[in-house]
Amino acid sequence: MTPSSATKGTRRRQLSVDDLVGRARDGDARAVARLISLVEDASPSLREVSAKLAPHTGNAQIVGVTGSPGVGKSTSTSAMVTALRKTGKRVGILAVDPSSPFSGGALLGDRVRMQDHATDREVYIRSMATRGHLGGLSWATPQALRVLDAAGCDIVLIETVGVGQSEVEVAGLADTTLVLLAPGMGDGIQAAKAGILEIGDIYVVNKADRDGADQVARDLRAMLSLAERLEGGWRPPIVKTVAQNGDGLDKLVEAIDDHRDWMNEHGELAVRRRRRARDEIEAIAVTALRERFGDIHGDARLDGLADAVVAGESDPYTAADEVLAAL
Amino acid sequence: MTPSSATKGTRRRQLSVDDLVGRARDGDARAVARLISLVEDASPSLREVSAKLAPHTGNAQIVGVTGSPGVGKSTSTSAMVTALRKTGKRVGILAVDPSSPFSGGALLGDRVRMQDHATDREVYIRSMATRGHLGGLSWATPQALRVLDAAGCDIVLIETVGVGQSEVEVAGLADTTLVLLAPGMGDGIQAAKAGILEIGDIYVVNKADRDGADQVARDLRAMLSLAERLEGGWRPPIVKTVAQNGDGLDKLVEAIDDHRDWMNEHGELAVRRRRRARDEIEAIAVTALRERFGDIHGDARLDGLADAVVAGESDPYTAADEVLAAL
Numbered sequence: 001m002t003p004s005s006a007t008k009g010t011r012r013r014q015l016s017v018d019d020l021v022g023r024a025r026d027g028d029a030r031a032v033a034r035l036i037s038l039v040e041d042a043s044p045s046l047r048e049v050s051a052k053l054a055p056h057t058g059n060a061q062i063v064g065v066t067g068s069p070g071v072g073k074s075t076s077t078s079a080m081v082t083a084l085r086k087t088g089k090r091v092g093i094l095a096v097d098p099s100s101p102f103s104g105g106a107l108l109g110d111r112v113r114m115q116d117h118a119t120d121r122e123v124y125i126r127s128m129a130t131r132g133h134l135g136g137l138s139w140a141t142p143q144a145l146r147v148l149d150a151a152g153c154d155i156v157l158i159e160t161v162g163v164g165q166s167e168v169e170v171a172g173l174a175d176t177t178l179v180l181l182a183p184g185m186g187d188g189i190q191a192a193k194a195g196i197l198e199i200g201d202i203y204v205v206n207k208a209d210r211d212g213a214d215q216v217a218r219d220l221r222a223m224l225s226l227a228e229r230l231e232g233g234w235r236p237p238i239v240k241t242v243a244q245n246g247d248g249l250d251k252l253v254e255a256i257d258d259h260r261d262w263m264n265e266h267g268e269l270a271v272r273r274r275r276r277a278r279d280e281i282e283a284i285a286v287t288a289l290r291e292r293f294g295d296i297h298g299d300a301r302l303d304g305l306a307d308a309v310v311a312g313e314s315d316p317y318t319a320a321d322e323v324l325a326a327l
Numbered sequence: 328m329t330p331s332s333a334t335k336g337t338r339r340r341q342l343s344v345d346d347l348v349g350r351a352r353d354g355d356a357r358a359v360a361r362l363i364s365l366v367e368d369a370s371p372s373l374r375e376v377s378a379k380l381a382p383h384t385g386n387a388q389i390v391g392v393t394g395s396p397g398v399g400k401s402t403s404t405s406a407m408v409t410a411l412r413k414t415g416k417r418v419g420i421l422a423v424d425p426s427s428p429f430s431g432g433a434l435l436g437d438r439v440r441m442q443d444h445a446t447d448r449e450v451y452i453r454s455m456a457t458r459g460h461l462g463g464l465s466w467a468t469p470q471a472l473r474v475l476d477a478a479g480c481d482i483v484l485i486e487t488v489g490v491g492q493s494e495v496e497v498a499g500l501a502d503t504t505l506v507l508l509a510p511g512m513g514d515g516i517q518a519a520k521a522g523i524l525e526i527g528d529i530y531v532v533n534k535a536d537r538d539g540a541d542q543v544a545r546d547l548r549a550m551l552s553l554a555e556r557l558e559g560g561w562r563p564p565i566v567k568t569v570a571q572n573g574d575g576l577d578k579l580v581e582a583i584d585d586h587r588d589w590m591n592e593h594g595e596l597a598v599r600r601r602r603r604a605r606d607e608i609e610a611i612a613v614t615a616l617r618e619r620f621g622d623i624h625g626d627a628r629l630d631g632l633a634d635a636v637v638a639g640e641s642d643p644y645t646a647a648d649e650v651l652a653a654l
Contacts, residue, residue: 278629278632281636284643306602309608310600317611319611
């Protein structure tokens with residue numbers, strides 16, 4: 001059934017992309033969900049969806065929520081939603097599970113906490129399993145962010161679920177990156193290891209009612225003071241929270257606002273968004289080239305080259321040259 | 328100074344790639360180190376190095392060592408080296424730190440333990456910081472493995488340092504993947520999350536002298552028994568170790584041997600290596616395309632497209648089409 005011939009009834013089989021975008025902008029959660037599914041499934045209408053969304057994008061502040069497992073990312077995200085809703089903002093949450101590329105299924109841990117917000121019409125919650133190559137974030141992630149942005153979200157929280165990976169990738173997608181820490185996690189060393197001192201715009205010491213929280217904040221402050229910062233650059237604040245009972249969340253929301261204001265004033269938002277758009281365009285172009293490459297060669301040809309490399313008769317660079325010469 | 332004009336003296340400035348490969352094969356650790364540096368720095372001689380190594384590759388069993396932070400990866404790697412040396416094998420160790428793409432520097436944690444083996448001529452130890460895009464393993468990692476393979480290592484252990492990421496990528500590079508667990512790490516859930524039940528060829532419960540180790544092994548066995556396996560497929564063993572004092576390490580080395588034998592008998596080694604070679608060829612070809620793409624467009628053109636996307640005047644797919652059309 002084509003969209004135009006769809007009978008108007010209680011059950012429509014298919015809406016046009018235009019209809020879906022219109023409904024999503026009017027706050028229809030099911031239209032938002034459907035658009036994200038179209039994007040996630042790489043539907044044939046993906047390009048049309050992307051084009052129709054474009055004029056409506058650019059409003060949402062994308063906030064990345066990163067931190068090691070156990071620091072309370074899910075609880076903090078949920079508590080942030082509560083605090084943001086008090087200020088009247090429309091909120092999107094994208095929970096990405098990049099840890100299980102083989103199964104294709106998302107193990108969404110304690111998503112259950114999010115059910116506090118499940119009936120709030122101004123909150124969109126979406127979980128995505130990865131389809132990323134080699135365990136990274138899915139290529140669909142930025143497209144899903146565009147849907148939530150176009151749907152009128154003022155703020156979109158993106159959180160990775162799973163074993164602390166992809167923090168850096170999340171930072172690459174966000175306007176503002178939160179780095180969560182908590183006492184008792186050996187976070188001092190881990191923080192340095194993960195390079196998180198270079199990705200955080202705002203640091204959150206969660207579980208601030210526990211022993212050691214002040215120490216974590218002190219260590220963090222000391223490390224941040226050692227980091228090189230440009231004159232007049234943003235100085236990442238450290239916010240203490242107890243996500244479990246909402247303590248400190250208003251301050252965190254304030255810090256997120258402050259960062260957006262600062263980025264706007266200093267042109268940093270434009271810089272970050274341009275970089276992000278570049279990365280995205282490049283990734284799409286490279287993916288298209290990859291597909292073209294796959295079409296031309298088929299499996300047999302590449303297998304032959306691979307076998308020569310395995311046998312020591314060729315090397316990967318020479319084999320790649322042959323592939324490119326045939327392109 | 329060109330290689331041919333190098334005076335023979337106590338200090339040679341530069342050796343030819345042929346010389347370096349020859350020396351590496353004779354067990355000269357400095358030649359091995361130099362070859363890896365050439366690869367890692369993407370030196371102009373990278374292609375020559377790769378071609379000259381090719382005929383000497385294919386002997387080493389590449390063993391990936393994965394596991395969450397705290398399970399004792401470094402200690403286990405070191406203990407494995409000790410056990411492997413008892414069997415007379417030449418061993419390579421590649422410790423990769425993919426967690427800090429921004430700094431470019433490797434924070435190699437407790438590499439210090441490896442100093443037990445620093446004076447053993449039959450052991451090559453190399454640490455690599457990532458140069459990978461967006462936090463993944465460096466493209467140079469497979470090339471470094473090829474160097475260690477060509478240098479006559481019977482076995483190469485590849486271990487990631489840092490926050491549990493890139494486990495899946497390590498598995499993609501290895502003939503045999505070890506997954507390490509330990510009691511008291513909440514590994515049951517983490518294991519499921521990380522999809523490690525699908526990547527392990529051998530499971531190691533380290534710190535087996537601690538409370539809860541038996542429980543971890545039982546949970547693991549239960550989970551593995553639920554996983555779908557092909558008829559006649561490899562059944563991953565669970566080996567208990569105390570890496571700190573070497574307990575169980577001989578059994579682990581035996582299991583690694585068994586897995587290699589099994590793969591040889593069942594043609595699985597050829598399948599894995601072909602897949603790996605394919606991935607590598609493809610990655611090199613795509614990188615070359617990417618560079619070509621960068622050369623043609625320069626920054627300004629792509630910036631213009633990115634700005635149009637940010638402004639909502641275009642979308643990433645349309646912009647990517649424009650890029651490709653110009654290619």
